[in-house]
Amino acid sequence: MATLTESIKNEVKEIVYSFFAEECEVDIAQINDNTSIIKDLDGDSLMFLELIEIFKKKYNLDIELKVIGKYAVKHPVATIGQLIDMQLLIIEHENRLLDLEH
Amino acid sequence: MSDNHLAFIFPAFASDYSNHPGQKIPGFAAHFQSMLQIAASQVDPSLAGFTFSGNTFLDDELRTQYLTYTYSCAASSLLRKSGIIPIMNAGYSMGIYATLFDAGSVSFETGLELIRLAYRSLMKAIGSRSFGMGSLIGLSGRDIHHLIDQADLQIEITNQNAAHSFVVSGYHHDIMKLMELAKVEGALHTRDLQVSIPYHSSYLKEGAMHFAREISHLEVKHPGNQIISLIDQTFLTNPEIIRQELINNLFYALNWFRTKQVMLERHVSVFVECGPSKGLVKNSKFVDGDFLFYALGSLPLNPGEVIPNNDNQGAVRS
Numbered sequence: 001m002a003t004l005t006e007s008i009k010n011e012v013k014e015i016v017y018s019f020f021a022e023e024c025e026v027d028i029a030q031i032n033d034n035t036s037i038i039k040d041l042d043g044d045s046l047m048f049l050e051l052i053e054i055f056k057k058k059y060n061l062d063i064e065l066k067v068i069g070k071y072a073v074k075h076p077v078a079t080i081g082q083l084i085d086m087q088l089l090i091i092e093h094e095n096r097l098l099d100l101e102h
Numbered sequence: 103m104s105d106n107h108l109a110f111i112f113p114a115f116a117s118d119y120s121n122h123p124g125q126k127i128p129g130f131a132a133h134f135q136s137m138l139q140i141a142a143s144q145v146d147p148s149l150a151g152f153t154f155s156g157n158t159f160l161d162d163e164l165r166t167q168y169l170t171y172t173y174s175c176a177a178s179s180l181l182r183k184s185g186i187i188p189i190m191n192a193g194y195s196m197g198i199y200a201t202l203f204d205a206g207s208v209s210f211e212t213g214l215e216l217i218r219l220a221y222r223s224l225m226k227a228i229g230s231r232s233f234g235m236g237s238l239i240g241l242s243g244r245d246i247h248h249l250i251d252q253a254d255l256q257i258e259i260t261n262q263n264a265a266h267s268f269v270v271s272g273y274h275h276d277i278m279k280l281m282e283l284a285k286v287e288g289a290l291h292t293r294d295l296q297v298s299i300p301y302h303s304s305y306l307k308e309g310a311m312h313f314a315r316e317i318s319h320l321e322v323k324h325p326g327n328q329i330i331s332l333i334d335q336t337f338l339t340n341p342e343i344i345r346q347e348l349i350n351n352l353f354y355a356l357n358w359f360r361t362k363q364v365m366l367e368r369h370v371s372v373f374v375e376c377g378p379s380k381g382l383v384k385n386s387k388f389v390d391g392d393f394l395f396y397a398l399g400s401l402p403l404n405p406g407e408v409i410p411n412n413d414n415q416g417a418v419r420s
Contacts, residue, residue, distance in 0.1 A: 045239055045291030046384050049266070053388070065240045065266050066288025073285060 002059065004092050012091070015054065016084050023047055033081030048083075055087055063094045071097050109190040109370045110178055110204055112197030113377035115163075115297075116170045119154040122378045123399030124177050134176040137210065141172050145214050163297055164221045167196055170377060171217060174200035175210055177398050178376040186401070190328040190370055192361055194382060195261070195301060196220075198332075198351050204376070205325035207344055212320050219316045220352060224299050227309030233300040234274035235260070236281055239267045240290030246270065249283045260302035261332075261356040264388030271300035306353040314349045328368075332356040335364040359389065366391040374401055 002008075021028035024041040037043040052068060055061060068090060077083045090097060116122075124130040142150035149168055151157050159165035174197065182204075193201030199213040208216065238246060243259060246268055250257050257272030257280055270280060281292040300306060322341040329338040331347055333354045338344045365373075366389070373395040375382045386395035 044384075046267075046387075049239055049290060050387050064288075065290060066245065069240045069285075069288030069290045072290065073288075 002091055002094075004088055008059075008091065009088060012055070012087050013084050015058075016051065016080060016087065019051055019054070020047070020080065023050075031080060033079060033084070035080045036078055037080060037083060038078070048077075051083075051087065052090070055091060059091050061091065061094050063090060063097065067095055067097050071100075074101070106372045107190070107368075107370045108186065108188045108372045108374065109192060109365055110181070110188040110201075110374050110376050111382055112174045112178070112191070112193045112200040112204070113170065113375060113379065113382055114195035114197050115166050116158075116160070116173065116378040117381070118160075119158055119378055121399075122154055122173075123380065123397045124173065124378065125154075126399035127177065127180055130176065130180060133180055134173060137172050137176045138169075140210060141168055141214055144211055145218050163299070164217075167217050167221065168214065170196075171200050171203075171213055173378045174376045175203050175213065178204040181374070181376070181398075181401070186374075188327055188374070190330060190365060190368065191325075192330045192332065192365065194332065194358060195351075195356065197377070198348065200376065201329055202322070202325070202344065202348075205327050205329050207323050207325045207329075207341070208321070212322075215320060216317060216348065220313050220348075221299075223313035223316060224306055224309040224352065227306065227312060228299065232274045233272065233298060233305065234277045235269060235271045235295040235297050235300060236277045237263075237267070237269050237293045237295060238281075238284050238289050238291070241268070241284055241287060242266060243268060245287060246280075246284070249280060249287060253279060253283060255280055258300075258303045258305075259355065260300070262359045263385050264359050267359075267385070267388065269295070269302075271303035272305065273300075302351070302353065302355050304353055310349050310352040313352060317345070317348065330361055330365060330368075332358060332361050335361055358385075362386070362389045363391075366393060372396070374398065 017028055017031050020031055020041055024043060026041065035041060077086055093100060138149060138152060145168060146165060149165060152159060152169055159169060191201045191205050199216050202208045203210055203213045243262065246259055255276040257270050257276050259268050260271040261269035270277065277294065284292050322344050324340055325338060331338055333350055333356060338347050371393050373386065373393060375397050380397040383395050383397045
């Protein structure tokens, strides 16, 4: 279980913004926390999966994709801000993400 | 380019033509139109009415196959005319026909006929049964097999796109049931592929045997470059093997994930998706290796410009 420092929070936000700017070919200045991933950026589930893989490698996370999937069913992500929050929870709780439900 | 080992990859079906990448290739529109006229006169006159932004036929499986094939053939032949020559080809699913055209094994017209005969043979074999295909992201193959077995579903895993990305084929009702079960199990994404033929599954064996008889008179030549099989990752080196692959491709499971790995082991360093969308480019990110994967529109058309480095705009580096 990792401790989320301000540095990690800023880093995650920067990675997510840069990722969507590049993937969706939009100016990073046009992205904010309220940007809709699907409506505004035409994002898709493969991008979500790719981001998870990026963070798994970067922070050496021990988490199964299906744990994230089960969590995402109950906490669907629509905006960039919500996605960042979920990534932070994944980094913080890894495979114990579902314990947050109890 | 001479230092790079280039492969052309041919997709199965277009799902969208908005911002199709071929429009960035000089001469593509005219070349595509001329090939479209051939297709219209040979297999279906209504194809002449196709437009990228209006009459797309995306709700018609057979016409979409003809159009994707025509698009892919037009694109790859233009690339070759520009001096961009692959050392290897791979056809994703029904992309096998464009692969064979590009490698010089079949004529454009023969490719159209193969598509027509395959579709007719398979539709005849499945009759009134309601089949379908689906895709699942986020579960392992073992998880999916477990769900299929547990619910006694008539479904087969028919392609692996990445470690946690699979395609399944089977009875449509069971496909929908599997999608529901997979979400509960933790799949990040599920999708009904909205096709009526369960490609690459054993349900099509009878149809494939009919297809085998139907194509016996068609000419198949030695390929001009290597073609890799998505079924077993061997190379299709002569007409007899190619003919058998055409038949097996209908009812044997594929493994695109493993195929990409083998291509990398064979030193392919640059991939080009020769089709109207970027689905395979996006998917390429889930294979480790030092390679570039281009959509048509992002490929530098001067052969000397295709240099694997991190500055290539629009290319995907793994």
